[in-house]
Amino acid sequence: MDKQILYDAIDSERNALKEISDQLWEYAETAFNEVKSSSLLKEHMKAHGFNISDVPNMPTAFIAEYGSGYPVIGILGEYDALPGLSQKIQTTQEPVKEGASGHGCAHNLLATGCVGAVVAIKEMIASGKLKGTIRYYGCPAEEQLVGKPMMAGEGVFDDLDIALSWHPANNNEVVRFSSLASNSIKFKFKGLSAHAAMAPYLGRSALDAVELMNVGANYLREHVVDSVRLHYCITNGGVVPNAVPADAEVWYMVRAPKRDQVEEVTARLMKIAEGAALMTETSFTSELLSGCYDMIINRDLAELLDKNLHEVGGPEFDEKDFSFAEAITKDIPQSVKENVMSSYYILPEQIEGKILMEDIQDNDNWDKVMPGTFDHGDVSYIAPFAYLFITALPVGLAGHTWQVTACAGADMGIKSVLCGAKVMAGTVYDLMSDTGLVKKAKETFLKDTGGRKYKSAFKK
Ligand SMILES: [Zn+2]
Numbered sequence: 001m002d003k004q005i006l007y008d009a010i011d012s013e014r015n016a017l018k019e020i021s022d023q024l025w026e027y028a029e030t031a032f033n034e035v036k037s038s039s040l041l042k043e044h045m046k047a048h049g050f051n052i053s054d055v056p057n058m059p060t061a062f063i064a065e066y067g068s069g070y071p072v073i074g075i076l077g078e079y080d081a082l083p084g085l086s087q088k089i090q091t092t093q094e095p096v097k098e099g100a101s102g103h104g105c106a107h108n109l110l111a112t113g114c115v116g117a118v119v120a121i122k123e124m125i126a127s128g129k130l131k132g133t134i135r136y137y138g139c140p141a142e143e144q145l146v147g148k149p150m151m152a153g154e155g156v157f158d159d160l161d162i163a164l165s166w167h168p169a170n171n172n173e174v175v176r177f178s179s180l181a182s183n184s185i186k187f188k189f190k191g192l193s194a195h196a197a198m199a200p201y202l203g204r205s206a207l208d209a210v211e212l213m214n215v216g217a218n219y220l221r222e223h224v225v226d227s228v229r230l231h232y233c234i235t236n237g238g239v240v241p242n243a244v245p246a247d248a249e250v251w252y253m254v255r256a257p258k259r260d261q262v263e264e265v266t267a268r269l270m271k272i273a274e275g276a277a278l279m280t281e282t283s284f285t286s287e288l289l290s291g292c293y294d295m296i297i298n299r300d301l302a303e304l305l306d307k308n309l310h311e312v313g314g315p316e317f318d319e320k321d322f323s324f325a326e327a328i329t330k331d332i333p334q335s336v337k338e339n340v341m342s343s344y345y346i347l348p349e350q351i352e353g354k355i356l357m358e359d360i361q362d363n364d365n366w367d368k369v370m371p372g373t374f375d376h377g378d379v380s381y382i383a384p385f386a387y388l389f390i391t392a393l394p395v396g397l398a399g400h401t402w403q404v405t406a407c408a409g410a411d412m413g414i415k416s417v418l419c420g421a422k423v424m425a426g427t428v429y430d431l432m433s434d435t436g437l438v439k440k441a442k443e444t445f446l447k448d449t450g451g452r453k454y455k456s457a458f459k460k
Contacts, residue, residue: 002129003426007312009120010421017112017421018414020044024108025409028081028101031141034060037079038138041111045136048119049126056154061147062138063156064118067125071161071438073428074135074383076376077114078107078142078165087405091327095402102405105143106168109392109413109420113166116421121428130432135160139375145182145290146458148375152382153456160383161438162301162431165376166420168392168413171346172314173361174306175387177368179377180229181259181294183266183457186251187213187273188236191282193246203244207237209280210248216272217252224265227369229255251289257369259293259381291457293377294369296448300441301386301427306362308426314358315391315415324410325356325394328403337396343370344389351395356412358391381454384441388423392416 020040027036038060042052045064055061085104086095096102103109114136124130137156141147148157157163189210194203217230224230232252238245254269256262270286277284317325329337338348345365351357379385392415393407407413431437 002124003311003429006120006124006425006429007422009123010116010418010425013116013119014414014418017116017417020115021108021112021413021417022409024079024111025103028086028103030083030101031080031144032060034079034140037111038062038140041077041079041115041138044115048122050122050136055151055156058140058150060140061151064136064138065133066122067133069132071431071435072133072135072159073162073164073431074137074157074160075114075118075424076137076139076148076163076165076379077111078139078147079111080107080141080143082143082400085400085402085405087402089406089409091324091406093402102402103408104400104402104404106392106404106408106413107142108408109168109417110166113417113420113424116417117424117428120421120425124429130429132432134428142375145184145292145373145375149290149292149378149456150458152378152454153458157379157382162441163379163383163385164301164305164424164427166388166390166424168408168416168420169389170341170391170393170395170397171344171357171361171389172309172359172391173363173389174302174309175297175389176302176363177345177365177370178257178297179295179370179372179374180255180257181262181292181377182253182255182373183262183291184251184253184289185266186235186249186287186289187284188247188249188287189277189282189284191244191246191280194244196242196244200244204281205244206248206282207245209276209282209284210234210237210250212279213250213273213276216275217269220268220272225256225261227257228261228265229253229371230265255373257294288457292373292375293381295374295377295387296380296385298384298386298441298444298448300437300444301384304430304437305386305388305423305427308423308430309360309388311426312419312422314360315419316358317356317412317415321412321415322355324412328406329355329394329397332396340396340398354395356391356394378454378456381449384445388420390416390420390423
């Protein structure tokens with residue numbers, strides 16, 4: 001059957017994919033610095049006959065495309081690393097380079113799995129077995145939650161019929177929950193400096209404004225829906241106590257289950273900032289650092305992805321993988337492991353006695369909202385979207401840690417990559433073979449969004 005040809009094609013690329021993944025792991029470039037990583041991916045796609053195009057104002061973003069016409073299916077790749085998470089491929093903590101960055105979210109695997117999927121689909125289009133357009137979206141700066149909203153602001157997803165992505169994870173599952181929409185905003189207050197003892201009456205304190213703003217924001221908490229998350233830190237509180245601070249800055253994040261709620265709370269926060277400025281006779285400016293939508297998982301696509309996940313099966317790990325996974329998580333108490341897994345609604349009985357999950361979870365989480373944000377939420381408001389988790393990490397290991405960097409470079413990673421690539425490619429195969437599935441997903445998308453037109457937080 002043709003799907004077996006697809007899977008075999010992905011398996012035959014194993015060495016090339018492992019090389020890409022290892023190289024990205026070594027580069028470990030942080031948000032917007034992914035110069036070598038994006039070049040490597042672009043070169044690989046170009047060599048496979050893809051057309052490469054740039055994204056305006058985003059040097060480390062790109063689009064690789066092959067084929068033509070309907071349906072247009074995009075797979076979203078990410079390749080940024082995290083600062084300070086450099087780590088050798090071993091089970092005890094030791095950085096490759098002190099203070100350097102590392103792939104503590106395993107985006108080297110994420111990027112590579114997407115390569116595996118699109119290249120296999122490309123071969124099928126080239127041989128006339130499939131019709132349509134396949135795209136790899138090279139999306140930078142996911143860790144700052146800005147890459148895709150900015151790309152979306154440039155309109156690069158507008159003509160997509162379907163979008164898919166995956167993440168190396170602690171378990172195998174088609175995602176059936178939503179995530180929070182968010183805004184990240186810096187407020188800079190400007191006042192007047194003066195000697196704090198000799199002439200405080202001449203000063204107007206920017207720090208006072210920040211503190212009063214925070215008081216106001218803390219009172220606001222009582223009058224927003226329960227699921228709103230409001231967090232801040234003071235990023236500049238002045239320099240010395242004996243000078244009235246002329247400059248102060250506070251960095252806020254506003255999160256809520258829906259984008260509209262985030263916008264509403266943000267507007268109220270703006271009023272609080274205005275009030276604080278008025279009270280202190282200071283002025284302020286605000287800068288939106290990121291603004292993301294919540295994630296809509298398209299049920300039709302999720303079903304199709306799940307069918308493909310069951311056809312492919314989870315990755316199979318060997319003795320070496322299990323002993324690495326066991327050693328690197330040996331100090332994590334079971335209760336912490338359960339907590340980590342519960343953020344994805346995995347139940348304690350589903351992880352009992354497990355080190356690396358090879359089985360598939362089909363939990364009914366449709367009414368749940370994960371208390372975090374994904375920047376592909378924006379894409380899920382532009383085209384039908386579905387999202388896949390494939391095991392690359394031990395049970396109970398939290399993201400953004402040195403342990404993840406180690407696992408992302410270890411041998412179990414490529415098994416996750418191949419599995420993720422097959423499930424996504426199989427899904428694209430089904431969609432291109434039967435465009436009725438695309439139509440159905442688009443109808444559901446219209447119902448989900450109510451036909452509302454997407455607007456990027458970065459587009460004024
Ligand atoms: Zn990630």
